Amino acid sequence: GAVVSQHPSRVICKSGTSVKIECRSLDFQATTMFWYRQFPKQSLMLMATSNEGSKATYEQGVEKDKFLINHASLTLSTLTVTSAHPEDSSFYICSAEGAETQYFGPGTRLLVL
């Protein structure tokens, strides 16, 4: 089956720094990838839709200047959390769009101190 990887799986950073998370589709090409965040004991909330070769589409309430998304190739999308603050601590999950379903990455747990 289709495999999506994320890197890193876990990151701890200081407040004010930026963190980049990579999402890769390992055995298929994905024109569209999605970024979600999940707070403890809550559901997944879509942050943005990442389109290869074009600008990402952000959901209402998500700051595009804070969460920078780049989808430079058909197998790689990156999410950069700029000037991270403790309230950005969360579980970030990417997915890649397949023919009938989305394939989810293993997630990145971000802790901002």
Add this chain to the structure above:
Amino acid sequence: ELKVEQNPLFLSMQEGKNYTIYCNYSTTSDRLYWYRQDPGKSLESLFVLLSNGAVKQEGRLMASLDTKARLSTLHITAAVHDLSATYFCAVGSFQGAQKLVFGQGTRLTINP
């Protein structure tokens, strides 16, 4: 705006029992998904339901879809402890790309 609601949100049951999780959604959609999430992990795809009346089964889990009622069910038969997890339904909302709107999740605990 598409809304997806699951119930119950918490479910504690004994091994060997049967139960059903319900997923209601507010607007027309052509696809519905069920996922499992273990603590600290990402999502595992369980079922994709693409048409009215679709029924899929895998082991002790069976999912069905009624698009007219905008309702999907996930039925657990003779539960075992290994099925303890959080289960999410998600509904496809095509807006240029196939976005997913998730339900709140049902945290299932199965006791020996």
